[in-house]
C-alpha cells in the first residue's frame with residue numbers, strides 16, 4: 001500500500017512521543033560499523049535511544065567511554081590548547097598566524113556558531129580554528145557536530161587534528177582505537193568539506209590526511225602521526241547516502257511497528273517488553289562480532305543470532321557461502337541431510353573437515 005506520510009512523520013511514529021537521540025561524531029562514526037544492518041539504520045534514522053531499548057528488553061550493554069577516560073581526555077586536550085594552542089602549534093611544526101576560538105559562549109546557538117565558523121573559513125584561511133561548529137545531514141536532518149578538534153592549513157590544505165587520550169606506547173597504539181579515531185576524523189573531514197563548499201571555497205582543500213595526537217607512553221607529552229582516512233570516508237559516504245534514502249528501508253517494515261519508549265509515572269518505559277522485542281525483531285539485522293564494539297543492541301542481536309553462522313564472524317559466514325544456520329552446517333557435516341545444489345561445495349568441505357576431526361579426536 002502506498003505510504004502517504006512523509007519520511008519524518010514515519011520516523012517520528014517509530015520513535016514515539018519522546019525526544020530523538022542526538023547524534024555526534026562518535027555515533028555517526030559508529031553507523032559505519034555495520035552498514036548492511038537495516039535494524040541499526042532504521043533505529044538510528046529515527047533517533048531511537050537504542051541503549052534504553054536494550055535495557056528495557058533485558059539486554060543492557062556496557063557502552064561508551066568510561067568517566068575516567070573522559071576526564072583524562074579533557075585534561076590532555078586542555079593542556080594542548082592552553083595559551084592559544086601553543087603546545088599544539090609547536091607539535092605541528094608550522095607557522096600558524098592566528099588562533100581563533102569559535103566556541104561562542106554558553107548562550108550561542110548551534111546555528112549561530114555554524115554561521116561564525118563559515119565566516120571564519122571565508123575570512124581567516126590561515127587560522128587555527130578551535131571548536132568550529134560543523135554539520136552533516138543524517139537521514140535528512142542536520143546533525144551539528146561540536147568537535148574537540150582544530151583544523152589548520154599547510155600549503156593551502158586544511159588538516160583535521162584529532163586529539164585522543166589513548167596512549168602510544170613504544171610507538172604503538174591500540175589498532176582498534178586508532179581505527180575508531182580515523183572514522184571519527186573522517187566524519188569531521190566530510191563535515192568541514194561541506195562547510196567550505198557552503199562558505200564558497202573549494203571543499204577539496206580539506207586533506208584526507210588527518211593528524212592524530214595522543215599522549216606518549218604513560219606521560220601527558222603529546223605525540224602525533226598522520227593517518228589516511230580515504231577508506232573511512234568512502235564507507236561513511238555510502239552509509240550516509242543509504243540513510244538519506246531511508247524511505248526505501250521504511251517501505252520494507254511491517255505496518256504499525258514502533259520503538260515507543262514513553263515513560264510512566266515511575267520514569268520507566270510503559271511498553272510491554274515482549275511487544276517491544278517483537279517489533280525490534282521485525283526489522284532485519286546482520287549481527288557480526290564487531291557489533292559488540294559499535295552498537296548498543298549487540299547483546300540482544302548476538303542472542304538472537306546464536307544459531308546463525310554470522311555469530312562466528314564475517315569470514316566464516318562467507319566461507320559457508322550462504323548457509324545461515326549452525327544446525328544446518330552440523331547436519332551437512334555429519335551427512336544427516338542432503339545438500340541442495342548451492343550447498344554442495346560447502347557440504348563437501350564440511351564433510352571432509354568432519355572426517356579429519358573424527359580421525360584426530362577419537
Ligand code: SF4
Nearest residue numbers: 037287291295298301
Ligand atoms: S548489534 Fe544488531 S542492530 Fe546493532 S548493528 Fe549489529 S546487528 Fe545491527
